[in-house]
Amino acid sequence: MTAMYQRVEAYILDEKNWIDLGLICIKIFFILILATVVIRIGKTVINRVFTVRQRSPLRYSERRQNTLIKLLENILTYAVYFTAILAILSTFHIDVRGLIAGAGVIGLAIGFGAQSLVKDVITGFFIVFEDQFAVGDEVQIGTSRGIVEEIGLRTTKVKSPIGELFIIPNGTISNVVNYSVFNTIVLIDIKVSYESDIQAVEKMLRGFLGSLNTKYEELVKVPEILGVQEISSDDLVLRIGVETIPIMQDDIARKIRRDLKEFLEQSGVDIPYPIVVRNAKNDE
Incomplete structure (x- = not known):
């Protein structure tokens, strides 16, 4: 027990050990600082490269740019931190080459047992780079x-x-x-009474639809009346085609349906509605 105490005391009081420990701490500090700087510079370079690409005459997709920037920044961060960990281990005189060789063998074994993981990663790359x-x-x-x-x-x-x-x-x-690549066409059906003057109703609707472009910037062009879609004994169904920017079709369709109802009511156009007929005999 005394011998062990003496060895610990000698180690603690040894000036060289404290100098070595101080040097190791300084090296680790500079490795972490360097890794942080490299990551920041790398991210700046990635963003500038895509900024220059945006100004080129080639086809530019902001969607794909944002995805690629995020993916490349993540890859850069993982690679730099992995290198920094190896450098820190080297300061403790650990044989990094042996670890890398061992990791390669282990990774190969894991690769055979985790084929689905490899498939996920490869498919992820193709999803991003094929846009x-x-x-x-x-x-x-x-x-x-x-x-x-x-x-x-x-x-x-x-x-x-x-x-x-x-x-x-x-x-x-x-x-x-x-659904976000091309413009979207949504079809809106409205019912008018069978006795309505179709030509007069269509004329009023064209004037109303022509004013929607200034109201909704999501519209690509003025909505078009496609004509009579269905004829029944009680009503007529008019179909309107609306072209919108991607993924905005549902929101615009709801707003136009509301506007159409208000416009038809104000214009005096009869809108058919179901009539419930109750049997007085059954009520008794």
Whole structure:
């Protein structure tokens, strides 16, 4: 016990040990500072590269740019911090080459046992670089529909309109419907009474629809009256085609339906409504 105490005391009182420890702390401090600086410079370079690309005459997609910037920044951060950890281990005189070799063997073994993980990562790269969809797009993946919140190397997160968050492994993504690439056409049906003068109603509607472009900037062009869609014994159905910017069709359709109802009422156009006939005998 006394011998052990003497060795500990000698180690603590040894000036050289404290100098070595101080040097190690200084090295670790500078490694962390250097890693932080490299990450900041790297992120600045990535953003400037995409800024220059935005000014080029080539096809530019802000959706894809935001996704690629986020992905490249994450890869840069992981790579720099991994290198910094190896450098810190080297300051403690740990054989980093042996660790790397061992990690390679272990990684190979894990790779054979985790083929689905490798598939997820590879599919994630193809999703981003082929611009299949990007963060902020409205998509439907299988039975999951919503806004893309995040595209990672392994999973994609989609948030539904009611707040559900779908976390989908990239390797399972086979069929994707992207609603955010092209303009969208939504069809609006309105009913008018069978006795209405169709030509007069269509003329009034064209004047009303022509004023919507200044009211709603989401409209690509003036909505068009496509004509009579259906004839029944009680009413006529007029169909209107509305072209909007991507993913805004549902919101605009609701607003136009409201405006149409108010306009038709103010214009004196009869809007058919169901009539409930009650049997007095059954009421008794």
